[in-house]
Amino acid sequence: MNYYAGVDSGSWTTKAAVIDGEGHVLGTAVTRSGADLTAAAERAYEMVLANSGRTRADIEAVWSTGFGRNTIPFADGSRTELDCHGRGVAHYIKGPLVVVDIGGQDAKVIRLDAAGHRLSHRMNRKCAAGTGSFLDEIALRLGIDIGDLNALGRGATENLELSSFCTVFAGTELLTLIRSGKRPADLAMAAYRSLVKRIVAMDVLEGRIAPTGGVVAYHPIMVELIGAACRGEVVVPPHPQEIGAFGAALAALAACETQDIADTSDTAELVQP
Amino acid sequence: MSELTSTTALRATMDAYYRSLADAALRKTAPVAWCTSVGPAELLRALGFAVHFPENHAAIMGAARTANRYLPLAHAQGYSQDICSYLTSDIGAYLAGESPLEAYGLERAPAPDVLVFNTNQCRDVRDWFEWYGRELGVPVLGLHSPRAIDDVTESDIDAVTMQLEALVAPLEQVAGTRLDDARLRAAMRASRDTAGLWGACLETASARPAPLTFFDGSVHMGPAVVLRGSDDAPAYYRTLLAELEQRVENRVGAVPAETLRLYWDGMPVWGRLRALSTMFAEFRTAVVASTYCNSWAFSGLDPAEPWRSVARALLELFIARSEAPKERYIARMVEFYDVDGVIFHDCRTCSNNSNTRYGMPGRITERLGIPTLVLDGDVNDLRCFSDEQARTNIEGFVEQLTDARAATSARGSR
Numbered sequence: 001m002n003y004y005a006g007v008d009s010g011s012w013t014t015k016a017a018v019i020d021g022e023g024h025v026l027g028t029a030v031t032r033s034g035a036d037l038t039a040a041a042e043r044a045y046e047m048v049l050a051n052s053g054r055t056r057a058d059i060e061a062v063w064s065t066g067f068g069r070n071t072i073p074f075a076d077g078s079r080t081e082l083d084c085h086g087r088g089v090a091h092y093i094k095g096p097l098v099v100v101d102i103g104g105q106d107a108k109v110i111r112l113d114a115a116g117h118r119l120s121h122r123m124n125r126k127c128a129a130g131t132g133s134f135l136d137e138i139a140l141r142l143g144i145d146i147g148d149l150n151a152l153g154r155g156a157t158e159n160l161e162l163s164s165f166c167t168v169f170a171g172t173e174l175l176t177l178i179r180s181g182k183r184p185a186d187l188a189m190a191a192y193r194s195l196v197k198r199i200v201a202m203d204v205l206e207g208r209i210a211p212t213g214g215v216v217a218y219h220p221i222m223v224e225l226i227g228a229a230c231r232g233e234v235v236v237p238p239h240p241q242e243i244g245a246f247g248a249a250l251a252a253l254a255a256c257e258t259q260d261i262a263d264t265s266d267t268a269e270l271v272q273p
Numbered sequence: 274m275s276e277l278t279s280t281t282a283l284r285a286t287m288d289a290y291y292r293s294l295a296d297a298a299l300r301k302t303a304p305v306a307w308c309t310s311v312g313p314a315e316l317l318r319a320l321g322f323a324v325h326f327p328e329n330h331a332a333i334m335g336a337a338r339t340a341n342r343y344l345p346l347a348h349a350q351g352y353s354q355d356i357c358s359y360l361t362s363d364i365g366a367y368l369a370g371e372s373p374l375e376a377y378g379l380e381r382a383p384a385p386d387v388l389v390f391n392t393n394q395c396r397d398v399r400d401w402f403e404w405y406g407r408e409l410g411v412p413v414l415g416l417h418s419p420r421a422i423d424d425v426t427e428s429d430i431d432a433v434t435m436q437l438e439a440l441v442a443p444l445e446q447v448a449g450t451r452l453d454d455a456r457l458r459a460a461m462r463a464s465r466d467t468a469g470l471w472g473a474c475l476e477t478a479s480a481r482p483a484p485l486t487f488f489d490g491s492v493h494m495g496p497a498v499v500l501r502g503s504d505d506a507p508a509y510y511r512t513l514l515a516e517l518e519q520r521v522e523n524r525v526g527a528v529p530a531e532t533l534r535l536y537w538d539g540m541p542v543w544g545r546l547r548a549l550s551t552m553f554a555e556f557r558t559a560v561v562a563s564t565y566c567n568s569w570a571f572s573g574l575d576p577a578e579p580w581r582s583v584a585r586a587l588l589e590l591f592i593a594r595s596e597a598p599k600e601r602y603i604a605r606m607v608e609f610y611d612v613d614g615v616i617f618h619d620c621r622t623c624s625n626n627s628n629t630r631y632g633m634p635g636r637i638t639e640r641l642g643i644p645t646l647v648l649d650g651d652v653n654d655l656r657c658f659s660d661e662q663a664r665t666n667i668e669g670f671v672e673q674l675t676d677a678r679a680a681t682s683a684r685g686s687r
Contacts, residue, residue: 067661082669083676106662117680118673120644123666 002060004256005048006248007041008081009033009068012104012132013214014040016048017245018059021253023091027052028242037068045074048245063252065244067105077255082110082121084247089210090116091250092237097208100199100226101244102215104132109203122203127166130198132215134167138191141171142184149188150219156189158182170194189221196225205230210237217241275525277489279513286509287495291377297323298383304448305385307405309398310498311568311590312391313416313437315464315583318502319457320448325383326499327401331359333373334366335543335653343369344654352404357397358622358653364404385411387447389440393418393593395625412447414440418588421595425588433584460502461576461583468586470510471497472570475562477517479610482526483534483561484517488550489527490566491541497569532557533674536606538564539618540626540652545660552664556671562610564591564603565626592625599628600636607641613674614644616667621650621657644677646670 001020008015014033018026029047033040045062049055064075065084072078079087085101090112099110107130111119124130139146160182164170174187195215199205209232211223217240227234237243297303306322308314310329317324334340340358343365348354350368352361363382366372372381388402388411399415406413416436419429441452471494477484485493493513500506520526535553537560542549553560568591575582587593591602607615615637619629628634634645648666651657 067665080665080669080672082665083672115680117676118669120638121666121669121673122647123662 002256003052003054003058004249004252005045005059005062006084006245006250006252007044007062007064007066007072007075008084008242008244008248009037009041009064009066009072010081010103010214010244011067011106013241014044014066014068015242015245016041016044017239017242017249018048018052018054019246019249019253023250023253025239025246026054028239028245030241033068037071038073041068041072042074061252061256063248063255065248065251076252079248079251081244082108083118084244084251085212086110086112086116086118086247087250088243088245088247089212089237091246093208093210093235095208097210097235098203098205098232100205100209100211102130102132102195102199102211102213102222104136104214107131107199107202107213109199109205111203124198124202130195130202132213134170134195135191135215135219137167137171138174138188141174141178142187144184147218149191150221152185153188153192153221155185156183158186160186160190162190162194165198192219192221192225196222196229199226200229206232208232209234212237212240212243214241277485277493277513277516279493279509279516282509282512283493283495286500286505289505290496290499290503291374294323294325294383295374295377295379299378304387305383306444306447307382307385307388307402309390309394309402311394311587311592312389313440313583313587314501315457315460315579316437316440316444316452317389319460320444320452321450321456322387322444322448323383324499324502325385327363327382328359328398329495329499330366330373330382331363331653332543334362335359336546337373338544338655339366339373340544340653341655343371354622354654356622357395357401358651358657360397360401361622362653363401367405367408385409387411387444388413389444390415391418391587392416393420393587393590395592395623397625412443414443416440416587418593420593422588422593423595423597425585429588430581430584433588434580437580437584457579458576461574461579463504463507464501464571465574465576466507467497467501467510468569468571468574470507470514472567472572474510474514474517475566475570476609477514477521478559478561480521481534481611482524482528482531483559483610484520484525484527486527486550486553487537487560487563487566488541488546488553490563491546494566494569501569526559528554528557528559530557531559533559533614533671533678534610534612535560536562536603536610536612536615537618538603538615538628540565540620540623542618542650542655542658543653544655545650545658545663548660549663549667552667556668558671560616561612562606564606564628567606568592596628596631596633600633600640603637604641607637607643612643613678614646614670616670617645617647619647619649620652622654623652626652644670644673 064072064078069078095112303323340362346365346368347361496506571586
């Protein structure tokens with residue numbers, strides 16, 4: 001049996017996945033990216049090999065994706081995160097669909113056709129509003145751990161609005177609301193709603209919508225809010241945070257299969273590299 | 274990527290232009306007029322002015338990546354970060370007492386005797402020139418062209434023709450000479466030839482592989498912008514055209530192993546021109562044509578009818594038109610150059626050159642069935658451009674187009 005790996009080098013976290021030749025996930029791993037993306041990729045790869053009970057010698061090919069995809073020396077190839085998120089989601093969910101990936105420092109909307117081919121993509125402008133960094137800033141202002149923000153938001157009773165577009169100014173606005181006696185639970189929920197407003201403004205979200213990324217994995221409240229704000233069916237794929245790494249592993253598998261055909265076919269010129 | 278050998282002639286042509294400008298400013302060999310890039314340059318040349326184009330001046334700062342040094346100085350004067358970064362870098366450089374033309378002995382942009390704008394492209398050019406008018410006590414004249422035009426009508430042409438004719442008397446006064454009809458017709462002939470030859474150069478990119486890209490064009494368009502009305506421009510474009518035709522004949526592409534072809538709408542990102550050119554080449558993708566470079570391939574300039582034909586040419590420009598003719602234009606370009614996709618540069622500080630803000634990319638995709646990509650950036654302010662985000666956007670677009678082609682090919686081979 002051959003095995004394939006993918007490493008998604010994100011700005012905030014590095015994810016890795018190992019799959020078998022049929023696309024089944026054997027293991028995943030997540031680690032902080034920090035300043036040294038190459039070291040984080042090595043760490044994530046070692047972690048995922050341990051989690052999946054494999055060694056480097058078992059892996060036929062490793063492909064990289066994400067912000068740091070070109071900084072991973074052991075990668076055999078790379079695809080953008082636009083490709084890998086789409087590829088990963090399309091493996092589980094039938095198209096046409098709209099993938100909404102909310103990462104630590106950017107957000108993307110990726111449209112796929114019925115066959116899972118990419119039709120278009122949009123990325124957030126050069127600004128942290130509409131990304132996980134916004135929630136980090138809010139948690140910091142509320143003086144809580146980011147991991148507790150979702151549970152806090154669940155206790156909201158008042159429908160508050162954060163009006164600022166800017167992450168930093170939203171933090172200042174939050175302080176004003178705290179001073180005026182507003183409850184932290186209502187402020188946490190206001191932050192989630194603000195984030196969703198930015199996301200739904202990126203593209204028309206309708207039909208089958210698949211949210212992915214770390215924000216979705218750790219803040220399930222976001223899935224509910226996206227569902228409430230859109231006209232469509234919201235379906236979260238398995239392991240939404242590692243879906244890009246999974247997509248990169250699928251790309252590695254596809255490249256090896258194409259290579260096999262190219263090596264054996266009489267009509268190799270018909271196969272696109 | 275091999276550089277065009279005509280680049281040597283280009284450098285000599287531009288060098289001679291900047292020297293003559295410096296001579297006019299420093300040794301008073303001619304009166305100096307500043308003109309917007311699609312203003313009445315032929316009239317100014319016919320009156321004997323040395324013509325300086327502040328947009329060209331600002332583009333040099335953008336390409337040299339010095340613009341960001343000057344922008345804060347203009348912002349501090351109350352000129353917003355959201356308005357034209359050509360304007361703010363140019364005024365900032367003036368306030369710093371610097372100029373990219375220092376090599377020609379100019380410590381600042383050449384001191385003007387008159388400033389002449391045309392609002393066919395935007396209002397910012399007027400505000401830009403009026404700042405200098407106040408600062409230097411120099412007359413500011415202009416054409417107040419209509420904008421967002423559907424079809425150019427005779428009454429539009431009448432209005433601009435009358436304004437052009439009204440410029441003559443005050444310009445004659447500054448120049449200290451009368452307008453000579455023969456000189457005006459000669460300037461018109463030179464402009465007509467420049468526009469025709471430049472257009473022919475750009476059209477060679479319809480060949481596969483394309484002998485030049487948008488990035489080459491952004492550099493080689495220099496004479497078409499700053500030497501309108503001068504015989505130096507057609508002389509240069511004859512040289513360039515010959516080289517491009519030779520490339521076509523020999524099937525030499527600007528991008529090695531050209532695989533994909535794209536159209537670029539919007540301004541260049543001057544500070545990343547080479548980086549983007551290299552990146553697209555790495556992806557075996559040729560950006561074969563652009564709205565921007567084509568904007569100086571004016572049509573219909575006629576020496577026998579100088580006033581009305583200039584008025585018509587300046588009104589028919591892409592930037593002066595409404596969404597419907599702009600979309601028709603891009604549709605013609607997509608077909609002529611046979612491109613796989615269209616990139617729209619959303620230039621943060623130039624709404625007039627950003628055709629992304631009223632839904633056009635989506636309409637183009639729907640109408641032509643061609644993928645589009647919106648790239649965030651700016652013409653001069655590099656703080657508005659993210660290298661990493663741009664790379665992911667472009668690489669992702671190339672992946673999308675390549676996969677679509679492979680899928681089509683696979684279907685066809687079944």
